[in-house]
Amino acid sequence: MSKPKSVPVAIVGCGVVGTATAQILTRDRELLAAKTRTPLELRYIVSKTYSSAKAAGLDEALFEPDLGKVMADSELQIVIELVGGIETARSVIEQAIDAGKHVVTANKALLAMHGAELFERARSAGVSIGFEASCAGGIPIVRALYDGLVANRIDAIYAIVNGTCNYILSQMTNERKSYLQALEEAQADGLAEADPTLDVSGLDSAHKIAIMTSLAFGQAIPFELIPVDGIEAIELADVKFAEKLGYLIKLLAIAERQSSGITVRVRPAFISRNHPLAWVSGPFNAVSVYGHVTGHTMYYGRGAGGPPTASAVTADVVSIASGVLPRTFEEFGYMLGKNPVAEDNPVADTAHRYYIRVMVRDSPGALSSMTSILEHYGISIASVLQDEVADTNGGESTYVPVVIILHTTGERAVLDAASEINALPTTGDRCSVITIVDEYPEPAAED
């Protein structure tokens, strides 16, 4: 067979990921050429600013400010959208699709919110969209979900997919920093944005689990149905109690098959020190996937940053140029834009074990008024921990923390009971309620 001609590619948006991608496509051109028989040609970088590109040694001749001119190049086959944000990015992708170009994007927010339409549009136009970079940076989890694990009915995904949150929680755990101290350090080290809201609120993790849910379960979940709790309310006291009880606190993006349906949520959770996810510290990410055949598999690596994300972007570019991804896109059923959309997300119907920390006034009857509320909701207490650490958060030294661990309980009952506990005259006005995520049961061991 004759050597195919090289495939022209354009990068739109040249920030951190765009620069790293351009570096791979130019500096590592020979390496890529040895790994696939279809050579790539980076023909355009569409960007207003050249400064970071210049610092990275990229050829200025590649830069083209006019997106229309790029889209009009009939030879161009692949457009890599790395502008970020929603509206501009969507417009770039739509223009590319309408011009008959394949698309590669790392834009998790856009895909979580408008993925289905974009994928339908691409399918109608006979082009494909690569999005390996959208869920966990350099970890090839997207391929694992639709391809490597295709024989599995996926039962659960527990994912640590925000490096900023994981770094902050690791610092709180290992260095006993408060949330604010750890956040400030992360900002100083460039591991958190000046405005860290998207990360610490859990929204970024929610974008990623929305995409993974569609791939894994064959059911799209409307983004606005996903309950999202961030790490802002985690106190050092909770981190310490977690440790004392044999757990760590991690921000988990969770999708689980429940009797009531597929449920998806993002929240800080207690996870056992024996679970592999508990070992994932600092800026690293990991995704645990439970399949009915493989049982537990986990995928670990850097989930953000220029080069790791560019690695995933480039894998999609190579796959499209080789004709592999377009085929996958056509053939595989659990793909964005092909799946039915869930009408609800019955998180309140799920059941877990829970940790509750209540600040209680050290008075007779305080504990029993709480336990009778729990009893009223039919909630069974596994253990109570009340030690002599005085409350150092509030000013009132008469409040002491009481930790109650619940047996498996429906979420709705726990939240209702917590509201009543908060209203008691003998307690502080906001108890911490944290889900305990137990190891998902493995399929029966077979040889």
Next chain:
Amino acid sequence: MSKPKSVPVAIVGCGVVGTATAQILTRDRELLAAKTRTPLELRYIVSKTYSSAKAAGLDEALFEPDLGKVMADSELQIVIELVGGIETARSVIEQAIDAGKHVVTANKALLAMHGAELFERARSAGVSIGFEASCAGGIPIVRALYDGLVANRIDAIYAIVNGTCNYILSQMTNERKSYLQALEEAQADGLAEADPTLDVSGLDSAHKIAIMTSLAFGQAIPFELIPVDGIEAIELADVKFAEKLGYLIKLLAIAERQSSGITVRVRPAFISRNHPLAWVSGPFNAVSVYGHVTGHTMYYGRGAGGPPTASAVTADVVSIASGVLPRTFEEFGYMLGKNPVAEDNPVADTAHRYYIRVMVRDSPGALSSMTSILEHYGISIASVLQDEVADTNGGESTYVPVVIILHTTGERAVLDAASEINALPTTGDRCSVITIVDEYPEPAAED
């Protein structure tokens, strides 16, 4: 586009993995049909014995003892080779290729030793070979190496790919069992074969790293060039010292890019408790891959057993039926049978830190005669640990263990020095020399 006809498939060999694969292809037929637009039809199971298949509820009508009849079915598109062993399996695969069938196999020994010829034969015949199941059971590491990480120059692979060894070493570490006790328990639990040689000798791990090396580095390594040490010589004393020093002992399959070339070896190694591979215990496997763009990514799961291996086999069957794997097989450069074959495996030229435990007669001058040998070879000592634990292995209580940790040193010098130390009148006749595998340096952190 019209719905394609279903793709007929045959399984040859119906042991543990064959049975599990047949179960997926029958019991889970609807699930698979929802995940890909090309339905599969399990048409034949070629096997002499029906007993395990019957127990698993497989339809007896699927069984066909005559392989020739199966190969003569011109509609049959995919042959799954699960007979194991070398010669019979090779013959099955060759017949399938020559009959124009695609092949899926889990046979690591066969591919490590004869993969290149089989892949060339398949390529000439215009068919593909799927082998996801050959390296790490249910962990989709083969796809990660050639596809997901394609943008990377792989610099190193450290792999725990034998569950039997990992289980035995975990039991020695956690339960303080001796090697023989742990082996017997593993056999009683069905986690080790009656003849465990293939596993505990490291040969099974060597088969797997040989395949992974070709995929990752684009260079095939002749199997006979891979030095293989198993876990049989690991003593509880070494496990305890490892722990005292902040390490665990794991059987690692290692492939590394060195200035002298790609080096491949299997050996027990000290690995830091902070390295993610140290967390992999019991029957689980994991593969750490270091790429020049992603840095460290790790893939974790069950590396053996019927259902996990069948998950990987089925992924290949789906991929072939969908036309994806044949395309990949054609297009991707670092694929078995396409890579140049290394002429040597310069392991002796590598440099590491090392642990040496010597049983020393408690006499004046014993330590200094060892250190002068090390000095003679230009080897620099990082630390010496001599505590008061008496030798409980030999009968002579006058021998005490002395542990010496070396700074980074060339392997050749260490082995030569160890031989001289063994010959000293004041030492036992075989010191333990164990490589310390440090975290592979990450690429410079970028944002």
